[in-house]
Amino acid sequence: MQAQVQKQEREDLIAVLVVFAVFLAAAWMSWGFTPKARLAPLFVSASCIVIMLTELVMRFVRHQASRQHDSESELVGSDTRDLATRLADEADEAEPTSSGSPSPSSSSITAILTMLAPFVALIFLVGILPAAPIFIFFYILLVAKSSVLSSAVYAILTHLVIWSLFVGLLGLYMYRGVFDLYIPFISG
Amino acid sequence: MFDAAMEGLYALLTLENVIYLLVGVLFGVGFGFLPGLGGIVAMALLLPFVFGLDPATAMCLLLGAHVATVYNTGITSILFGIPGASKSLALTFDGYPLSQKGQSIRALRATAFATAIGGLVGLVFLVAAMPLLKTVMLNLGQPEYFVLGVWALSLIAAFNDGYMARGLAAAGLGILLAYVGRDPISSTSRFTFDQLFLQDGISIPVAFIGLFAIPQMISLYQQGGTISGTRQVTRRKEIQKFPDIRNNKQLIAKSSLFGIFIGVMPGVGATLGNLASYGQTARATRNPDPPFGQGNIKGVVAPATVLGANEGSELLPTITLGIPGGESSAILLSALIVLGVTPGPAMMTENQVLIYSIIWVVFFAFIITTLAGYFTAPLFARMTTMSSGRLVPLVIVLCLVGAFSVHQRIEDVLVATGLGIVGYYLRKFRFSLAALAVGLVLGGLLERWLHISAETYGPFFWVTRPTTLVFTIAVIGTLLLPSLRNRFGRTQMPDPINVPDVEQSGVH
Numbered sequence: 001m002q003a004q005v006q007k008q009e010r011e012d013l014i015a016v017l018v019v020f021a022v023f024l025a026a027a028w029m030s031w032g033f034t035p036k037a038r039l040a041p042l043f044v045s046a047s048c049i050v051i052m053l054t055e056l057v058m059r060f061v062r063h064q065a066s067r068q069h070d071s072e073s074e075l076v077g078s079d080t081r082d083l084a085t086r087l088a089d090e091a092d093e094a095e096p097t098s099s100g101s102p103s104p105s106s107s108s109i110t111a112i113l114t115m116l117a118p119f120v121a122l123i124f125l126v127g128i129l130p131a132a133p134i135f136i137f138f139y140i141l142l143v144a145k146s147s148v149l150s151s152a153v154y155a156i157l158t159h160l161v162i163w164s165l166f167v168g169l170l171g172l173y174m175y176r177g178v179f180d181l182y183i184p185f186i187s188g
Numbered sequence: 189m190f191d192a193a194m195e196g197l198y199a200l201l202t203l204e205n206v207i208y209l210l211v212g213v214l215f216g217v218g219f220g221f222l223p224g225l226g227g228i229v230a231m232a233l234l235l236p237f238v239f240g241l242d243p244a245t246a247m248c249l250l251l252g253a254h255v256a257t258v259y260n261t262g263i264t265s266i267l268f269g270i271p272g273a274s275k276s277l278a279l280t281f282d283g284y285p286l287s288q289k290g291q292s293i294r295a296l297r298a299t300a301f302a303t304a305i306g307g308l309v310g311l312v313f314l315v316a317a318m319p320l321l322k323t324v325m326l327n328l329g330q331p332e333y334f335v336l337g338v339w340a341l342s343l344i345a346a347f348n349d350g351y352m353a354r355g356l357a358a359a360g361l362g363i364l365l366a367y368v369g370r371d372p373i374s375s376t377s378r379f380t381f382d383q384l385f386l387q388d389g390i391s392i393p394v395a396f397i398g399l400f401a402i403p404q405m406i407s408l409y410q411q412g413g414t415i416s417g418t419r420q421v422t423r424r425k426e427i428q429k430f431p432d433i434r435n436n437k438q439l440i441a442k443s444s445l446f447g448i449f450i451g452v453m454p455g456v457g458a459t460l461g462n463l464a465s466y467g468q469t470a471r472a473t474r475n476p477d478p479p480f481g482q483g484n485i486k487g488v489v490a491p492a493t494v495l496g497a498n499e500g501s502e503l504l505p506t507i508t509l510g511i512p513g514g515e516s517s518a519i520l521l522s523a524l525i526v527l528g529v530t531p532g533p534a535m536m537t538e539n540q541v542l543i544y545s546i547i548w549v550v551f552f553a554f555i556i557t558t559l560a561g562y563f564t565a566p567l568f569a570r571m572t573t574m575s576s577g578r579l580v581p582l583v584i585v586l587c588l589v590g591a592f593s594v595h596q597r598i599e600d601v602l603v604a605t606g607l608g609i610v611g612y613y614l615r616k617f618r619f620s621l622a623a624l625a626v627g628l629v630l631g632g633l634l635e636r637w638l639h640i641s642a643e644t645y646g647p648f649f650w651v652t653r654p655t656t657l658v659f660t661i662a663v664i665g666t667l668l669l670p671s672l673r674n675r676f677g678r679t680q681m682p683d684p685i686n687v688p689d690v691e692q693s694g695v696h
Binding site: 011012016019022023030031033035036037040041044045047048051052054055058080108111112113114115116119120123124128132133135139140143144145146154158161163166170172173174175 | 259307354356357360361363364367371373374376379402405409410431483575577578580582583584585586588589592593596598601605608612613614616617619631634635638647696
């Protein structure tokens with residue numbers, strides 16, 4: 001429990017520092033723009049730097065305060081949990097009830113690798129119109145563990161919807177991938 | 189005025205006009221639902237078909253599609269937590285939690301009726317107050333728009349309960365994202381990293397798809413199961429008596445006024461009105477049960493009403509001044525010009541019958557859309573009972589294809605994916621995606637208003653003009669109010685930005 005709290009606290013601190021760094025970088029880049037171009041982004045970046053510094057200071061103050069009040073809260077029962085503890089407790093409460101589900105932090109990476117990366121890679125390789133049914137077929141077959149027929153039906157229907165809307169009705173050119181493949185009845 | 193209104197109605201009552209209206213509504217129903225597409229695309233697609241038509245008939249087609257998409261942008265907001273447009277952002281706050289509770293039919297039908305009632309009230313008000321509203325509009329200038337925009341951002345940031353600093357930071361991130369591309373004032377390239385595709389900036393539909401759809405699908409993937417987790421329960425008697433509408437008459441009236449007055453602001457009135465109405469409703473409701481952000485129906489009724497009411501006020505600057513109130517109004521304007529009608533002050537005297545025909549078209553379009561929304565709600569709601577294993581890939585594919593279709597640039601797919609991953613982690617660490625989205629929408633406009641106001645009225649324009657001073661006080665009050673409420677022992681404002689993630693959702 002303590003290790004999880006510390007991990008949450010570390011991750012939260014890293015997130016705040018990353019956002020702080022983004023604003024610092026934006027302010028630094030804005031300085032290189034022409035005077036009129038830099039006015040708004042510099043103002044926004046500077047304001048947000050102040051806000052994030054305030055957040056870091058308040059975070060430190062809360063952390064110190066929660067350490068002091070830990071023993072008092074045991075007697076009084078008030079919720080003086082600091083941010084990291086609250087986050088950890090919320091994550092504990094919200095653990096997926098279904099058995100065998102991955103933990104949130106690892107499964108977000110898994111989601112990205114399972115879901116987004118393959119589809120985006122397919123789009124770049126074979127183009128949008130072939131990538132969509134291929135991705136849907138294999139995802140539903142392997143991840144949702146549906147039957148081959150069901151997966152194929154979803155894939156074909158999705159392809160038909162995309163083709164008729166974007167190619168048939170809107171007349172859009174659909175990216176064909178790095179190999180510029182033309183597949184009859186599939187590519188636009 | 190009455191004679192002109194009746195003449196406008198008679199001009200519509202032909203079989204041809206009725207058919208075109210129905211076609212427009214059906215077209216809009218299909219289009220508004222798809223990510224990346226929406227009212228603008230629907231109207232743009234129909235524009236070539238209006239050549240050669242009578243102006244009233246052309247308005248039936250265009251406005252029918254437009255009004256239908258007004259409602260339909262709320263469908264994905266409610267079912268998936270993915271706003272179909274910036275103006276339906278506020279519907280995600282309580283609409284999606286209602287879907288998770290298996291009450292998506294209730295939410296969709298409440299949205300349909302609230303949108304229609306807001307729209308009808310807005311139209312009546314528009315007709316009655318057209319001369320007065322024109323005067324009010326002309327007195328609102330760039331300084332007022334700027335401070336109102338800042339107020340909207342502070343409102344949404346203040347709602348990031350306990351994390352207001354992060355809400356403000358998220359708004360700042362959104363504004364900085366809006367500055368990617370060429371500065372419109374000096375043509376300087378900003379934050380483009382020498383990439384050609386970033387010269388035009390980040391497209392808002394692409395950003396919305398990335399920021400909302402992808403984190404939502406990642407969460408759904410982690411959660412497993414279905415969105416609702418239960419079968420839909422439709423208690424027929426309750427739905428037939430429309431309790432959500434009957435019990436919120438005052439709220440609907442107030443939200444309609446929000447939609448009318450804030451909606452007159454060109455370009456962003458709908459977004460601001462939605463958020464402002466939601467914010468005011470959350471503040472004004474004592475002891476909400478359930479809390480806002482956890483499926484309170486008022487959190488759906490208020491922004492939905494504004495969506496409808498805004499339609500009338502968006503038409504006002506278009507008709508009376510020839511200034512489009514929004515993107516779809518710009519298409520309407522171009523259609524009128526092509527048909528030989530010149531919108532503007534002269535239209536009030538030379539084409540009064542057409543003005544009233546337009547108002548009647550919007551009136552009937554709302555009624556037809558409401559009926560369509562009522563009967564299709566169970567069909568759409570079934571999607572919340574689809575397993576995530578099937579729903580996630582379908583939504584991801586449609587969203588990324590939609591992102592590509594905006595500008596037909598493959599880089600937009602990467603942008604949407606990248607923003608999606610960033611959005612997931614921002615949300616995880618309590619940076620409000622809603623504030624980021626509003627910052628993105630308003631960023632460019634705020635800069636323009638700031639430049640013009642500062643050059644015209646000096647750097648202290650935000651306190652030297654009476655109206656801007658009032659709005660500035662509202663901004664300060666909004667930012668200080670959460671701290672004051674905590675200090676004086678009131679319960680903290682509920683967090684309406686309950687965009688679901690693993691921590692909040694679960695199989696019921």
